[in-house]
Amino acid sequence: MTNIVTAVWAWGGRVSAAARDLVQSAGTLAAETGGELGVLALGTGAQIAADTLRAAGADVVLTCEEEALDTAPGEAGLAALVAGCEVLRPSLVLLPADSLGRDWAPRLGYRLGAGLVTEVTDWSLEEGRPVFQRLVFGGKAIATMTVAGGPAIATVRPGAGRRDEPPRAGRGEARDLGLAIEAWPSWPRLLRRQTEERQGPGLEEARAIVSGGRGLGGPEGFEPLGELALTLGGAVGASRAAVDEGWAPPTWQIGQTGKTVAPDLYVAVGISGASQHLVGCSRAKTIVAINRDPEAPIFDYARLGVVGDWREVVPALTVALKEMLAD
Numbered sequence: 512m513t514n515i516v517t518a519v520w521a522w523g524g525r526v527s528a529a530a531r532d533l534v535q536s537a538g539t540l541a542a543e544t545g546g547e548l549g550v551l552a553l554g555t556g557a558q559i560a561a562d563t564l565r566a567a568g569a570d571v572v573l574t575c576e577e578e579a580l581d582t583a584p585g586e587a588g589l590a591a592l593v594a595g596c597e598v599l600r601p602s603l604v605l606l607p608a609d610s611l612g613r614d615w616a617p618r619l620g621y622r623l624g625a626g627l628v629t630e631v632t633d634w635s636l637e638e639g640r641p642v643f644q645r646l647v648f649g650g651k652a653i654a655t656m657t658v659a660g661g662p663a664i665a666t667v668r669p670g671a672g673r674r675d676e677p678p679r680a681g682r683g684e685a686r687d688l689g690l691a692i693e694a695w696p697s698w699p700r701l702l703r704r705q706t707e708e709r710q711g712p713g714l715e716e717a718r719a720i721v722s723g724g725r726g727l728g729g730p731e732g733f734e735p736l737g738e739l740a741l742t743l744g745g746a747v748g749a750s751r752a753a754v755d756e757g758w759a760p761p762t763w764q765i766g767q768t769g770k771t772v773a774p775d776l777y778v779a780v781g782i783s784g785a786s787q788h789l790v791g792c793s794r795a796k797t798i799v800a801i802n803r804d805p806e807a808p809i810f811d812y813a814r815l816g817v818v819g820d821w822r823e824v825v826p827a828l829t830v831a832l833k834e835m836l837a838d
């Protein structure tokens with residue numbers, strides 16, 4: 512039996528798609544082992560978020576709305592996690608592999624005396640015990656790891672453990688953690704939040720992503736890609752080569768040194784399929800590749816591929832999709 516705890520940053524009552532996915536996957540894993548899922552909802556607005564988290568499969572939602580969580584999320588969040596783990600006594604803590612989760616995980620591991628596996632891309636059960644997968648050697652190999660004895664902590668990349676099934680029904684209990692957090696003057700403070708301006712959903716939220724690479728030949732190539740993404744209700748991403756060329760902003764980069772995404776559909780346009788790029792998109796449910804080189808490695812990973820010049824394929828695909836959607 513594995514009792515799991517996860518933490519969700521619920522500032523303003525908002526729960527990101529990635530956080531909802533993590534709760535859903537963690538709930539499924541807990542249920543498969545006969546355990547329970549406890550979710551810590553942290554930040555002002557956490558109580559508003561509780562309904563979403565219960566619907567995603569939480570057995571217990573512990574909310575904490577202390578102001579310090581908004582102003583010093585690293586330190587205050589860690590205090591809330593330690594307190595939440597004292598209440599829920601998990602055998603496994605799953606944290607998102609984002610900036611906060613990566614900050615909390617090793618420090619929580621020290622406090623709980625727990626083993627830590629980072630950057631998990633998937634998991635399974637072996638003899639009733641969770642076994643984690645993570646990419647190593649720049650995404651060229653997969654390591655399978657488990658934590659012997661004691662509690663375990665894992666930081667989880669988007670899409671890990673995802674199953675194509677509706678969320679399980681958890682007990683759905685919600686209560687306040689009852690923790691007062693006083694911010695110490697020495698705690699690092701969050702000075703401001705900046706939201707990237709973009710049309711449509713962000714890359715981490717998008718269910719469809721159209722990404723462009725060096726094969727676009729210039730920044731103007733991202734315009735038709737944007738139109739295709741808009742038609743699909745999705746977002747535009749880029750390979751590092753396209754970002755390095757200055758054709759796309761760094762916030763669009765997907766891969767080892769960029770973002771990890773897990774959309775339903777990932778369209779790779781003029782992207783060769785280097786392992787460092789695939790690390791960032793391999794959890795997409797369906798990869799579609801458009802490349803004029805039939806030998807491009809991306810075709811080994813794509814479920815659907817079009818061999819051709821993107822200048823012909825992308826506009827034709829956009830027109831066809833618009834016609835389909837208009838019917």
Ligand SMILES: Cc1cc2nc3c(=O)[nH]c(=O)nc-3n(C[C@H](O)[C@H](O)[C@H](O)COP(=O)(O)OP(=O)(O)OC[C@H]3O[C@@H](n4cnc5c(N)ncnc54)[C@H](O)[C@@H]3O)c2cc1C
Pocket residue numbers: 723724725726727749750751752753764765766767768769770780781782783784785786787788791801802803804807819820821822
């Ligand atoms: C430590 C490290 C970290 C890295 N991190 C990342 C990362 O986070 N993300 C990332 O993407 N890369 C990363 N890279 C770089 C990575 O190794 C590749 O160099 C990069 O992904 C290549 O980008 P690309 O596929 O756009 O370009 P290329 O490899 O140059 O491929 C361009 C493709 O476009 C096709 N093409 C050309 N013209 C057309 C056309 N008219 N129509 C259709 N197709 C066409 C070509 O056939 C080719 O397959 C990293 C590398 C290192 C060493």
